Amino acid sequence: MKLYTRPLYAPDTSIGKPRDPSMTTTATTPKFVARDVKVHYGDKQALHGIDIDILDKSVTAFIGPSGCGKSTFLRCLNRMNDTIPSARVDGTILLDGEDLNDRKVDPVVLRARVGMVFQKPNPFPKTIYENVAYGPKIHGLATSKEEMDHIVESSLKKASLWNEVSDRLHQQGTGLSGGQQQRLVIARAIAVGPEVILMDEPCSALDPIATAKIEELIDELRQQFCIVIVTHSMAQAARVSQKTAFFHLGNLVEVGNTEDIFTNPKDQRTQDYITGRFG
Amino acid sequence: MTGYLFLALIVFSVASFMFGRSLARRKAAAQGVRAHSLPAFSGWFVAIWSFIPAAVVLLVLVIFGARLENAIVQSDVPAAVQQLPELNQGLFFQDVRAIANGGTPSTTVYDGELKAAFDHKVAQARSVDSTINLGAYVLTAVLALAGGLLAYTRISPQFRARNSVERWVSVFLVACSVVAILTTLGIILSLLWESLRFFQSVSPLDFLFGTHWSPQIAMRADQVGSSGGFGAVPLFIGTFLIMLIAMCVAAPVGLFSAIYLSEYATPFMRAWIKPVLEILAGVPTVVYGFFAALVVGPSFREFFNWLGAFMPGTPMGEYLMNVQNQMALVAGVVMGIMLIPFVSSLSDDIINSVPQSLRDGSLAMGATRSETIKKVVLPAALPGISGAMLLAVSRAIGETMIVTMAAGLQAKTTLNPLDTVTTVTVQIVTLLTGDQEFDSPKTLAAFGLGLTLFIVTLALNLIAQRIVQKYQEQYD
Numbered sequence: 001m002k003l004y005t006r007p008l009y010a011p012d013t014s015i016g017k018p019r020d021p022s023m024t025t026t027a028t029t030p031k032f033v034a035r036d037v038k039v040h041y042g043d044k045q046a047l048h049g050i051d052i053d054i055l056d057k058s059v060t061a062f063i064g065p066s067g068c069g070k071s072t073f074l075r076c077l078n079r080m081n082d083t084i085p086s087a088r089v090d091g092t093i094l095l096d097g098e099d100l101n102d103r104k105v106d107p108v109v110l111r112a113r114v115g116m117v118f119q120k121p122n123p124f125p126k127t128i129y130e131n132v133a134y135g136p137k138i139h140g141l142a143t144s145k146e147e148m149d150h151i152v153e154s155s156l157k158k159a160s161l162w163n164e165v166s167d168r169l170h171q172q173g174t175g176l177s178g179g180q181q182q183r184l185v186i187a188r189a190i191a192v193g194p195e196v197i198l199m200d201e202p203c204s205a206l207d208p209i210a211t212a213k214i215e216e217l218i219d220e221l222r223q224q225f226c227i228v229i230v231t232h233s234m235a236q237a238a239r240v241s242q243k244t245a246f247f248h249l250g251n252l253v254e255v256g257n258t259e260d261i262f263t264n265p266k267d268q269r270t271q272d273y274i275t276g277r278f279g
Numbered sequence: 280m281t282g283y284l285f286l287a288l289i290v291f292s293v294a295s296f297m298f299g300r301s302l303a304r305r306k307a308a309a310q311g312v313r314a315h316s317l318p319a320f321s322g323w324f325v326a327i328w329s330f331i332p333a334a335v336v337l338l339v340l341v342i343f344g345a346r347l348e349n350a351i352v353q354s355d356v357p358a359a360v361q362q363l364p365e366l367n368q369g370l371f372f373q374d375v376r377a378i379a380n381g382g383t384p385s386t387t388v389y390d391g392e393l394k395a396a397f398d399h400k401v402a403q404a405r406s407v408d409s410t411i412n413l414g415a416y417v418l419t420a421v422l423a424l425a426g427g428l429l430a431y432t433r434i435s436p437q438f439r440a441r442n443s444v445e446r447w448v449s450v451f452l453v454a455c456s457v458v459a460i461l462t463t464l465g466i467i468l469s470l471l472w473e474s475l476r477f478f479q480s481v482s483p484l485d486f487l488f489g490t491h492w493s494p495q496i497a498m499r500a501d502q503v504g505s506s507g508g509f510g511a512v513p514l515f516i517g518t519f520l521i522m523l524i525a526m527c528v529a530a531p532v533g534l535f536s537a538i539y540l541s542e543y544a545t546p547f548m549r550a551w552i553k554p555v556l557e558i559l560a561g562v563p564t565v566v567y568g569f570f571a572a573l574v575v576g577p578s579f580r581e582f583f584n585w586l587g588a589f590m591p592g593t594p595m596g597e598y599l600m601n602v603q604n605q606m607a608l609v610a611g612v613v614m615g616i617m618l619i620p621f622v623s624s625l626s627d628d629i630i631n632s633v634p635q636s637l638r639d640g641s642l643a644m645g646a647t648r649s650e651t652i653k654k655v656v657l658p659a660a661l662p663g664i665s666g667a668m669l670l671a672v673s674r675a676i677g678e679t680m681i682v683t684m685a686a687g688l689q690a691k692t693t694l695n696p697l698d699t700v701t702t703v704t705v706q707i708v709t710l711l712t713g714d715q716e717f718d719s720p721k722t723l724a725a726f727g728l729g730l731t732l733f734i735v736t737l738a739l740n741l742i743a744q745r746i747v748q749k750y751q752e753q754y755d
């Protein structure tokens with residue numbers, strides 16, 4: 001399978017350097033650099049200026065009480081907010097140094113690079129094979145049947161689903177169990193060769209065993225992808241992520257190494273949240 | 280008189296309501312307890328018992344009074360009348376009724392013995408009439424008073440008037456739904472019964488598979504060829520052809536406008552287009568009918584005549600030059616326009632019930648909006664949409680006014696959209712309009728056609744509803 005970087009447009013090298021030195025806590029290169037990101041839904045402001053660097057080849061967890069804007073910020077990262085007519089996004093978000101919100105950026109190309117997995121498994125009412133082949137087909141990634149078969153197989157393998165479905169690729173994807181459906185959706189996202197996978201509460205509709213499988217999968221995918229996951233489970237954030245960002249009322253309160261956030265939070269609000277005093 | 284009595288009964292019931300209510304209040308106050316039910320329920324209780332039994336008697340009088348009178352008057356026929364032919368006997372009694380109860384008698388002059396018999400019967404009819412009425416009125420009054428009094432005496436703070444009224448409410452609701460069910464049953468039964476009579480004179484096989492339709496020949500029993508032609512195939516083909524043309528217009532336009540409305544339109548556009556479609560849906564079909572007959576028909580004819588003028592001498596040209604106003608194409612196109620809002624609003628609902636998460640899933644993979652619609656939304660909505668189309672087909676088949684005005688009357692076995700064809704519904708209309716003998720195969724044929732139509736549309740509706748239901752369950 002081809003994995004290639006598709007430039008969003010001719011790169012502008014003058015921007016993209018993090019402004020806030022305190023944010024650059026590790027040496028690895030940031031995949032996303034967000035500065036002063038504000039989102040309004042109509043008159044209502046949902047995000048009040050978010051500054052964050054998201055590292056490549058690692059898992060970043062977004063935590064915070066309900067309604068604090070985690071999903072909203074996640075959707076900024078692949079411009080899914082474009083699909084909500086009332087939403088307005090201001091600020092800069094750089095992906096590999098290129099501004100996502102630039103007029104020259106084609107959101108369709110961007111979303112092929114930044115895939116997304118939703119809270120409820122949403123396989124299309126098609127066969128398992130067609131579900132995975134959907135993205136490669138619309139982006140023209142395969143020129144022959146063999147190539148497509150290969151993409152489907154390797155995507156399902158990466159999503160740890162191949163062994164369970166290899167003998168029934170042509171059955172309906174909606175007939176799988178919830179956990180299998182969620183892995184199918186991950187395979188579907190992987191099939192277009194993204195660099196980033198965004199996951200919005202991917203396990204909240206799953207039982208503990210299916211959840212454990214997905215967490216294991218996330219840990220494997222980290223080798224190849226930049227992963228951002230929204231979760232309501234502290235334990236899950238602690239298990240799967242290297243970086244954790246705590247959101248509260250539309251603000252990013254604290255971001256840092258997961259260990260530090262959970263053992264030694266700097267902000268009182270973070271402390272209260274992880275010890276379960278609110279949220 | 281009956282009307283006044285009914286009014287009086289209503290007034291009496293209102294009074295009973297007030298008496299009942301105030302009695303309940305006074306009793307509760309006197310005993311110094313809280314009554315089981317609010318005073319108004321006691322009022323209702325008394326009013327119901329004053330009204331309903333008496334009203335039933337009045338209703339029976341209205342429905343059966345005249346029949347009872349006739350039965351009594353006609354039970355003994357005077358000798359002079361017995362000598363009359365049967366048809367004139369009927370006329371005789373009709374005239375008796377007309378004179379006795381006030382009406383327009385026929386112009387027949389009765390004299391001699393007949394005159395005596397006539398006067399006697401008129402007198403008898405009058406006395407029977409007044410006896411029946413008097414009896415009914417007295418009975419009404421007695422029942423109203425007795426019912427009211429009996430109910431009145433039961434009122435006490437302990438009496439559960441509320442529960443009793445509740446029971447009457449459910450009786451009333453059941454009665455209403457029974458009326459609906461009985462009416463439906465009655466229609467179906469009469470349709471079946473009359474069709475059965477039709478199929479006694481015309482074999483069902485000839486009817487369903489015969490290709491010769493000319494019921495006009497059978498107008499009078501003494502005519503040559505009174506059997507007529509009752510092969511309905513040309514009608515079925517005409518119906519099918521017009522339905523097909525209508526669906527060719529309604530299906531794509533309706534579906535695409537539904538896609539636009541549900542997937543692309545801004546709230547502003549939606550706020551404009553939806554009401555316009557609703558107006559289109561509210562236009563009476565007869566208006567579509569004369570639109571078809573007076574505007575679309577002539578302009579289509581002119582167009583084809585004009586086209587034919589380019590090919591002089593050729594058979595095609597000749598044919599086009601002679602095309603008439605009334606053709607299947609006109610009726611089909613106008614019917615298609617009529618169906619657009621129907622198809623569009625059904626498809627709109629169905630497309631909207633495709634979960635947003637599927638669209639998000641597709642968009643998040645970098646699919647464009649139209650790719651998402653084509654590859655995800657429409658396939659997911661397909662079963663529901665096909666159900667909607669079947670419902671539209673069933674409406675097209677049953678539509679009458681447009682085809683009556685625009686399609687023509689000639690039963691032809693043709694699939695040529697420029698030809699005049701006729702449909703099942705049009706033939707039912709022509710068979711039954713005007714003065715008709717009710718028993719001839721000609722009029723009974725209408726019931727045969729009606730039954731066929733009923734079965735086909737019923738089947739289509741059932742299948743379509745099952746499909747739509749199945750589809751919507753899938754996403755619950």
Ligand SMILES: Nc1ncnc2c1ncn2[C@@H]1O[C@H](COP(=O)(O)OP(=O)(O)OP(=O)(O)O)[C@@H](O)[C@H]1O
Nearest residue numbers: 041046064065066067068069070071072073084086
């Ligand atoms: N489509 C929308 N239109 C209007 N307001 C919205 C929309 N989506 C979210 N919001 C508002 O924006 C705020 C942030 O919502 P968001 O969904 O990002 O929260 P969240 O942190 O993901 O919450 P949860 O944990 O419950 O998913 C909320 O106040 C919400 O009401």
Ligand SMILES: [Mg+2]
Nearest residue numbers: 070071072200
């Ligand atoms: Mg959320």
